[in-house]
Amino acid sequence: MIKVFNIHGGVHPAENKHQSTGEAIGTIPLPSEIILPLNQHIGAPAQAIVSVGQTVLKGEKIADAEGVFSATVHASTSGTVAAIEDRPIPHTSGMKAPCIVITPDNTDTWATLSPCENFDELEHHVLVSKIREAGIAGMGGAGFPTAVKLNPRADNKIDTLILNGTECEPYITADDMLMRERASDIIAGAQLLAILLDNPATLLIGIEDNKPEAIAAMRKAATGTKITIVVFPTKYPSGGEKQLIEILTGKQVPSGGIPAQIGIVVQNVGTAVAAYRAVRFGEPLISRVTTVVGESLQSQRNIDVLLGTPVEHILEAHGWQQEQCPRLIIGGPMMGFTLLAPRAPVIKTTNCILAPSLSEMPSQPPAQPCIRCGMCEQACPASLLPQQLFWYAQSENFDQLREHNLFDCIECGACSFVCPSNIPLVQYYRASKSEIKNLDAEKANSDRARLRFEARQARMAQADAEKEAKRVARKAAAEKAKKMQAQKAAAGEVPKDIVSEAVATAKTSAQEIDPAKESAKLERAVSSAESRVARAEKSIAEAISEGTDNARIESLQARLKQAQQKAAEAKVKLDTFTQQQTSVDKSAKTIANKMAASPRAQLEKTITTLEKRITTAQEKIIEAKTNHSPTLGALEQGVTKLTEKLAANQKELSALIENTPPDTSADSRAATDAVPAKNAASAAIERAKAKAAAQAAMSPEEKIREQLKSLEARVAKATLKLQKAEEENDEHIDAFRSALEKLKIKLAATHAAIKEGTV
Structure with a gap:
């Protein structure tokens, strides 16, 4: 015999429970539409995984849980998704919230289910996953996700499981009728919950003494089990979680705490049935027993109603006389709230629809001052x-x-x-x-x-x-x-010369960042990432071969995807670094080779290159004229610029030759006389060759100065040309801009060559 305790306070309002217990639990026809809110529980709303126009089956998942404190949503009948939009929901504020609207096809075709006869042989995480996937939430209170309650913290050892069959609120008899008609399912659910909680020593089902038929049915169903049916005096609100714990155990939950902190878990009898059917038969939570009561109705009873059924449809099926009903209440008269929109649907926590007459529930008198x-x-x-x-x-x-x-x-x-x-x-x-x-x-x-x-x-x-x-x-x-x-x-x-100091400083700085070390570091990162990918693939293969549940496999696949992404990123970094080093080395080498040559040799090479480019461009102009190509103007403009550039370089070479002292040796004169003069530019080139000795004697630092000075002058000149083109809105402004960018790149490469110490 379990000792029961008393609680502080409490009241004894009129029970009004006989109106809805005269008939067995019934059903009603399908409505014209099913409205399923994405949030029917405490926590984050579920996320829709279907689209408008999609065909769904009864029991098919249509919204996935978003995080731990969330619950999935399933189609309560087969049909077509008509809309995903904000609709009125049962809430104290009358607010609208996202809902999935289904138009039934009236076939009520079930999706494929996954029943399990010997669920006591399954591992804990598999059972919890089945309950979570079924979308089970507390059906007697605020809708706390059941899977969360069944996973208490490791330091909260559960020694007592309590099923709440109190149902102390006036008018509501949903749990009463459930215990009368489905007692065996409740006992099976209690045993399942006990397995999930590591078989606590004490299993109690608390029922108030005003439910004799339910008490008898539950005692009969519990015969031969370790479950104890505890009956205690009727008093409101003994069905509150903390109050029921104190009545049955004498323990008090600390302020701001939860029952698990004192080793107790409380579940509603309806939640136990839903959890049992989810694991044993694979059925998600798509319906519930709801009390339909009130004097404005022609018939009052309990029905097993599909979630998402509009309240208005339920009332019409029970002969609702709207003119006699001043307001609708979801829940009981003590803790319920007024329903502002009758089109709002039944959800997982809807245990009662109360449609009272004015005489049954008159308006609240105006409030008076507190008399203390x-x-x-x-x-x-x-x-x-x-x-x-x-x-x-x-x-x-x-x-x-x-x-x-x-x-x-x-x-x-x-x-x-x-x-x-x-x-x-x-x-x-x-x-x-x-x-x-x-x-x-x-x-x-x-x-x-x-x-x-x-x-x-x-x-x-x-x-x-x-x-x-x-x-x-x-x-x-x-x-x-x-x-x-x-x-x-x-x-x-x-x-020391300033340039020499700069070169030495650049060499020192270059040594601080070793390209070889950086490359080795990136290669190690790639190798490590590829190893993680291999380990993840191996873990997935082992999990599949061992028959691990889908949730674990999905977690491993997510880990594999993340490892693959990191491996790809590491490879991209390595490739980018290698390309950059190759480009820098190539540019620096090219510039170093150029700077090693004398100014005269550089000018000669530039003139030869320009002549080849002009010849190629002229051939393209002939081809463009033949084909009437739109690029003809740009090609002609390019030839003009190349010709100007060639003339400028020839002039610069002539000036260089004139300013260089002549070589009067006999060999030099003989060599000069032996070269035929093709044109003025060729003659100037030949004369420059005879006078290159002085230029060749330039030191590397002097060559650096000359090269930098020349490039800076060309950048300044190109900048002025671009500014002029922008002011005149020249049609070839893009060509000027491109030329300036190339010069800047060349200048930057020169500085890079100096920094790397290759010159």
Whole structure:
């Protein structure tokens, strides 16, 4: 015999349960449309995985859970997805939310299910996965995802499982009729939940003593099991989770805590049945038992109704006389809420549709000032101070509301029920809770923004400090070098050339970043990423061969995809680095070769190249004229520029030859006389060859200066030409811009060659 305990407070409202228990659980015809909200539970809404126009089968998953605190949604009948849009849902605010609308095909064709006869042989994670995939959520309260409750933290050892069959709210008899007609399924569900919780020592099913038929059916079904049926006196709200725990065990859940912290898990009897059918028969949660009651209805009973059925359709099937019904209530008269839109659908937590007449449930009298009688405190089952909470809620003193444990309030309505001043206390508490949650969310967002700002400020300050430290170091190094130069000059030593110093500095800097080391580092990254890919592929193969569940395989496949992506990124980095090094080395080598030649040799080579380019361009012009090509104008413009460039280089070469002292040796004169003069440019070239000795004697540093000076002059000249073209809106502006970019690249490559120490 289990000892039962009493709870603080509680009230005894009129039960009104006989109206809906005269008939067995029934059904109603299919509606013209099924409306399935994506959020029928506490937590994140599910994400639709179907599209408009798609055909779905009964029991087919149409929305996937988004995160841990979420639940999947399944089609409750076969048909076509007509819309995915915002529709009214059963909510205290009358809000709209995303819903999947299905037009039934009236065949009620099931999808393929996966039954399991010996579920006690399955591993824990497989059972939890089946319940999660079935979309099971608490069917007697706020819709907490069942799979989460069945996965308590490792440090919360569960020693007691309680099934809640109390159903203390007036009018509601859904659990009562479920226990009468499906007691064996409830017991099977309790045994399944016990397996998932590692077989706790104590299994209890709590039922109030006003349900004799249900008690008898449950005791008969529990015969031969370790499950104990505990009957206790009727009092509202003994069906609250924390209140039921105290009644059956004498333990109290700490303020702000959860039952698992004291080793207890509580599930509704309807949730136990849904979990059992999900594992044993593979059925997702697509229907539930709901009480349809109220004097404005011609018939009152409990029905097994498909989720997504509009409330209006249910009422019409029970002879609803709308003119006699001042309001509709989802839930009971104590904790329920007014339904503003009758087109809203039944969801997983809809245990009652109450359609009272005006005489059955008259309008609430106007609230009067509080007389401080203290009756609300005596009725509160959570041992709170409702009067103080009311004052603090009125004054929006949220700090005091927290201090007085506002969030321990279960919103049972017992305080409002006994209030002689008719003050709607629960409404004040709900509004204050909502406001506090909003403020907490805003504060959390503000804190995250502040942390991001502070982190950014710290990064900027660090970067500025590093820049300043580098600047100070460069200044100190420059002053030190200047001092050393002065000391050497005073000692009679010749200071090094500035260009030589720059070359030496570039060589030192180049040594700091070793291309070989960087390449080896990138190659190691590629090898490591490929190893991870191989390990992931091996894990998937082993999981498939061992018959691991789909959830585990999907997780491994996601890990493989991530490893493949990282391997691809590592290969791209390595290829890019290799190409860059090849390009830099090639450019630097080319520039070094050019700079090693004398200015005269460079000019001669440039003139030869320009002559070849002009010949090629003229051939293209002839071809363009023949084919009437639109590029003819651009080709002619290019030839003109090449001709100008050739003339400029020939002029520069002539000037260089004239300024070079002549070689009067006999061999030189003989060689000059032996060369035939083809034209003025050829003669100038031949004369320049005879006078190249002085130019060849230039030092490498002098060659660097000349090359840099020439390139900088050409960049300046090209910049002026581009500016002029932009001012005149020249049609060949793109050609000017391209020429300038090429010169800049060449100049940058020259600097790179100097830095690498190849010149």
